[in-house]
Amino acid sequence: MIRMSLRQFRIQALAGAILLVLAAIYLLKLGADIRAAREPSQLPSQYGQTMLFLAAGFGLIPALIGAFWGAPLIARELETGTHRLVWNQSVSRRRWLAVKLAVLALASIAGSGTLSALLTWAAAPVDQVAGDRFNALLFGARVVAPIGYAVFGFTFGAVTGLLVRRTLPAMAMVFLAVIAVQFVVPNLLRPHYMPAERTTVSMSADAINQARSLGSITGGPVVGGLQIPDAWVTDTSALLTPEGRQLSDAAFDECLDNAPKTGASGRFGDTAVCLGKLNLHVELTYQPNRRFWPFQWIELALYLGFSSLLAVVGLWRVQRRVS
Structure with missing residues (x-):
């Protein structure tokens, strides 16, 4: 055979x-x-x-x-x-x-x-x-x-x-x-x-400019492509206020469409500055590279x-x- x-x-x-x-x-x-x-x-x-x-x-x-x-x-x-x-x-x-x-x-x-x-x-x-x-x-x-x-x-x-x-x-x-x-x-x-590990990342203007995307197809207050050194980010929460609530669509759209002109540089420019002033954060779920x-x-x-x-x-x- x-x-x-x-x-x-x-x-x-x-x-x-x-x-x-x-x-x-x-x-x-x-x-x-x-x-x-x-x-x-x-x-x-x-x-x-x-x-x-x-x-x-x-x-x-x-x-x-x-x-x-x-x-x-x-x-x-x-x-x-x-x-x-x-x-x-x-x-x-x-x-x-x-x-x-x-x-x-x-x-x-x-x-x-x-x-x-x-x-x-x-x-x-x-x-x-x-x-x-x-x-x-x-x-x-x-x-x-x-x-x-x-x-x-x-x-x-x-x-x-x-x-x-x-x-x-x-x-x-x-x-x-x-x-x-x-x-x-x-x-x-x-x-x-x-089991994944978790961390909280403050969304300053610099941190937002390091992301790959802002917003989603449905227009939600989300940020995409955030990275952690020596780790695989598996999930990113929506943008959260200091109280832990999701940023409202209205506030997000206001910064996205009508951010005050500051002449800021970076990937998202004035939008990043506007969002950075709201003292936002995100919760990241990740797997360390050692795994x-x-x-x-x-x-x-x-x-x-x-x-x-x-x-x-x-x-x-x-x-x-x-x-």
């Missing part, structure tokens, strides 16, 4: 190996160039966009593994009927599926682990200077978490192919679903892996747990319902 699974997987394995070698050559060269830079403090501005581009591309790998390795694995055999040939031999259905899942899961681990190690090494000097380890894109392209994504993408693809029994529909469904999961987890689950490794292991365990549940569903399904 193992030999047969490897033989059936040889084309996908060859394509993956070629892409892996090309990616490894590029990352090794990138890492060498980064380490040859004369001004380490300029690395984030020089290579920041490259890191984000690579992380975004890295985020597609689990979806591609799921769509091109996982989805066709069972669906193609069910479409062509070749599964009956194996089942008429001495191999049980569950063993047939378990071996297929194990062989390609190990291939997914090897490929994603190698790429993750190379990218983590290449980007290490940039990450050290930037200190933005919890960036949603960058976090998912470093150390051990990508291994969990790859195993999940493959297992989800294989089980979806088993259930759908059509290769092309399964590939499309898996690709979109894995991307959706990778959007949901960082935004809804990751901030709560460990990066615990979060990596938690996320790896989460995705491996999802994958195990999917594998159990597949083994149950292939034994009872598939003919």
Whole structure:
């Protein structure tokens, strides 16, 4: 069974190996160039966009593994009927599926682990200077978490192919679903892996000018993009008065639209000065950067747990319902 699974997987394995070698050559060269830079403090501005581009591309790998390795694995055999040939031999259905899942899961681990190690090494000097380890894109392209994504993408693809029994529909469904999961987890689950810490920040004119945005689509008195050194800010309250009440929309709009002209500089200029005079503050919820490794292991365990549940569903399904 193992030999047969490897033989059936040889084309996908060859394509993956070629892409892996090309990616490894590029990352090794990138890492060498980064380490040859004369001004380490300029690395984030020089290579920041490259890191984000690579992380975004890295985020597609689990979806591609799921769509091109996982989805066709069972669906193609069910479409062509070749599964009956194996089942008429001495191999049980569950063993047939378990071996297929194990062989390609190990291939997914090897490929994603190698790429993750190379990218983590290449980007290490940039990450050290930037200190933005919890960036949603960058976090998912470093150390051990990508291994969990790859195993999940493959297992989800294989089980979806088993259930759908059509290769092309399964590939499309898996690709979109894995991307959706990778959007949901960082935004809804990751901030709560460990109890968050809280702090209060006074909103002086200088502090407001350090924010990235003021207001919202609905016009609420909110500020966005505030940062804490060596931490990931997961939630920011609305602008609060000294009494702890939310600043009224009328007072916020007055500063936003009709701030007295002072000639102030900064991102928000006169608006920041107007709001700064109101003695406002915000409450921030954050995760310290020292929790990066615990979060990596938690996320790896989460995705491996999802994958195990999917594998159990597949083994149950292939034994009872598939003919």
